[in-house]
Amino acid sequence: MSEQPEVRSTIQVHSKDSVAVALQDLNKGSVISINNTRITLNDDIGRGHKIALSNQKANEQVIKYGYSIGYLTADINAGDWVHSHNLKTLLSDDDQFTYQPSEQVKSALDDTTHDMPTFMGYPRNNGLVGIRNELWIINSVGCVNHLAQSLVRQCKAQFSDLADDFLAVTHPFGCSQLGDDLAQTKQLLASLASNPNAGAVLFLGLGCENNQLAAMIAELPAEMNERIAYFNAQEVDDEEAVGMAHIEKLLATMANDKRVECPVSKLTLAMKCGGSDGLSGLTANPLLGRISEKMAQFGATVILTETPEMFGAEQVLMNNAANEGVYNDIVSLVDSFKQYFIDNNQPVYENPSPGNKAGGLTTLEDKSLGAIQKGGNALVQGVIQYGEKARAKNGITLLQGPGNDAVSCTALAASGANMVLFTTGRGTPLGVPVPTVKIASNSSLATRKKHWIDYDAGQLLRLDKTQEQCTDEFFQLLLEIASGKATKNELNQFKEISIWKGGVTL
Numbered sequence: 001m002s003e004q005p006e007v008r009s010t011i012q013v014h015s016k017d018s019v020a021v022a023l024q025d026l027n028k029g030s031v032i033s034i035n036n037t038r039i040t041l042n043d044d045i046g047r048g049h050k051i052a053l054s055n056q057k058a059n060e061q062v063i064k065y066g067y068s069i070g071y072l073t074a075d076i077n078a079g080d081w082v083h084s085h086n087l088k089t090l091l092s093d094d095d096q097f098t099y100q101p102s103e104q105v106k107s108a109l110d111d112t113t114h115d116m117p118t119f120m121g122y123p124r125n126n127g128l129v130g131i132r133n134e135l136w137i138i139n140s141v142g143c144v145n146h147l148a149q150s151l152v153r154q155c156k157a158q159f160s161d162l163a164d165d166f167l168a169v170t171h172p173f174g175c176s177q178l179g180d181d182l183a184q185t186k187q188l189l190a191s192l193a194s195n196p197n198a199g200a201v202l203f204l205g206l207g208c209e210n211n212q213l214a215a216m217i218a219e220l221p222a223e224m225n226e227r228i229a230y231f232n233a234q235e236v237d238d239e240e241a242v243g244m245a246h247i248e249k250l251l252a253t254m255a256n257d258k259r260v261e262c263p264v265s266k267l268t269l270a271m272k273c274g275g276s277d278g279l280s281g282l283t284a285n286p287l288l289g290r291i292s293e294k295m296a297q298f299g300a301t302v303i304l305t306e307t308p309e310m311f312g313a314e315q316v317l318m319n320n321a322a323n324e325g326v327y328n329d330i331v332s333l334v335d336s337f338k339q340y341f342i343d344n345n346q347p348v349y350e351n352p353s354p355g356n357k358a359g360g361l362t363t364l365e366d367k368s369l370g371a372i373q374k375g376g377n378a379l380v381q382g383v384i385q386y387g388e389k390a391r392a393k394n395g396i397t398l399l400q401g402p403g404n405d406a407v408s409c410t411a412l413a414a415s416g417a418n419m420v421l422f423t424t425g426r427g428t429p430l431g432v433p434v435p436t437v438k439i440a441s442n443s444s445l446a447t448r449k450k451h452w453i454d455y456d457a458g459q460l461l462r463l464d465k466t467q468e469q470c471t472d473e474f475f476q477l478l479l480e481i482a483s484g485k486a487t488k489n490e491l492n493q494f495k496e497i498s499i500w501k502g503g504v505t506l
Contacts, residue, residue: 005462007443010034010051011282014066019050019082021064021278021360023461026051043081047442048278048360048425050082062087065281065373067316069365082362089363091312091348097334099327100319116298117475119482120259121266122199126223129266130196131418131482133257134165135250136433137202137243138193140216141174141209144233148204151243162251163199165490167433173499174211181503182210187387188499190219191414193228194389197434199257200227200250202243207234226253259484265299267482268390270417271374272305274405276352277425277441278360281370284423284441284457289376290471291421291478296378296395303390303415304375305399305408307337311348312365313372322379322395329383333400340502359425374423386500390415405430406498413497419481427452431489432497435481438488439474454487 010020010032020034026045031038034053045051050064055077061068062082074086122130135155137148148168155166169192173185189211193201201224205213213230220228229246233239271288273280292302310317314334321327341348352367361367375396382392383400390397399415401408405422409432412420419434425441427449440446443458455474459465481487489495 005464007461008463011461012053013064013282016063016066018053018056018063020053021282022047022049022051023279023282039079042077042079045081046360050278050360050362052076052078052080052082054078061090064366065369067313067365067369069312069369070363083360084357084362087362089312089365091364097315097318097331099321099324100315101321101324101327117264117479118261119264119267119479120484121262121482122196122257122259123262124196124223126196126221128196128416129262129418130199131267131435131484132164132197133199133254134167134197134433135163135200135202135247135254136167136169136193136198137204138169138189139171139174140189140203140205140211140213142170142172143175143206143209144204145170145172147233147239147243150240151202151247154240154244155247159247159251163254164484167495169433169497171497171499173501175206175209177210177501177503179503181501184387184502185499186211186216187219188411188414190216191387191389191416192410192433192497194221194224195413195416195418195434197418198227199254201229202246202250203228203230204243205230205232207232263298264295264479264482265393267295268301268303268415268417269295269478270303270305270409270412270415270420272405272409272412272420273309273371273374273423274430275424275426275428276356276359276361276367276370279441279458279461280359280423280425281367281373282441283460284425284439285370285373286376286467287439287457287460287470287474288374288421288423289378290467291376291475292374292378292396293376294471294475299394301390301393301416302375302378302396303399303412303417304372304396305401305412306371306403307333307398307400308341309364309368309371309403310334310398311338311368312363313368316369316372317375317380317398320375320377320380320396322381326380326382330380330398333383333398337400355426374421384415386411387414390417402500404498404500406432406496407500409436410497410499419478419487421478423457429489429492429494431487431492431494433495435487436489436494437478437481451492452488454481
């Protein structure tokens, strides 16, 4: 039996940090060495949790990632466990921001001299490229969910070789919705239908719902006309026969679609984290940060969402704004989500979750500074609202949305992402209509949940692996997935959507 690679026991993320992070469970009395200073642990310290590197007084700020993550509520000594019992957030409802662009970051990302990698994709007539050629059935209302699922079962039995997959994009909404809530559902579904991974789309309606098919179809770009079909089930005698007839015509349109070599600049990647632990901001999220920077250099699009998980780290993103207009859009993005909390009489900083805290995250600053590592130092080129399409190239687009995994990943797919790169320290089988690449923050999760996890970022903690090696290895995996390699969510057929609902139901 081969020996397991040696793993670091602790890490100080930034030279200014006043805490280190345990990379494995450590017992009280253990001795660690940080910058040639030996520290004896005064407590048992779980993996992902923080260790004080010096004696500190109550009300002093704790530094991690080079930034404050809160203030101490009690005196601590070097070797103490730093967590919820002695650390509190500094965030308030009236935080102020300033425009402080980082010229050094901008000049670094102007380098476009790299050779352009390629993948095998499906060019679309609007200039986008799909990495799958699937037939999607999207319903305007939950009443026809079972019809959509029945049609997909028939397609897989009869036409499995004519498309990469068949998918029923079902949901419970579309009926009894009003105003902005109805408009958001309609726009989300229309945007999802125009994802380039969908080679063709059949829209199903019932006929009497608020979310009328005709209005939703009107939201679609004209170039999709030959790739869509639609009907209301109430208006035909045999809805299954009519549905299959439409599908056969759409498959005939898709018959000439072939994979060809495409530049990586045509890809749109979305970044998401869920079930984070104390290692997520040290391994998986920084790995995606290197990918974001790499994709930006190649001229591709990267999308980040989870606005409440930017709270406490907003200024870092604002400093990476491509211009003052984008900076102002980021301020508006953050402030409007805070107002959403206030309007619903909820505390703005009700975060992290119990699972996050069990994994070592303490304050929202702690969580957010780790979460935004997914963007690296790539420039923020634009801001879009929930349900809108990403247009900006050469960097990051920020998408308005909650932290909820299913809701935000659905919006990422609707915004045009070819795939979602999803980091996790706790594990999840989640998948949306586009390939959902699961990246484990720790090797034990990757080992236990091989059927969920696509890549083990815990390798970054091994002494025999460098960040550059892992980045190159993961980037090659992404090119393989873009060229047709199935992700675990695809193999498991876990492809669902969840729509953000905030309005009245009649």
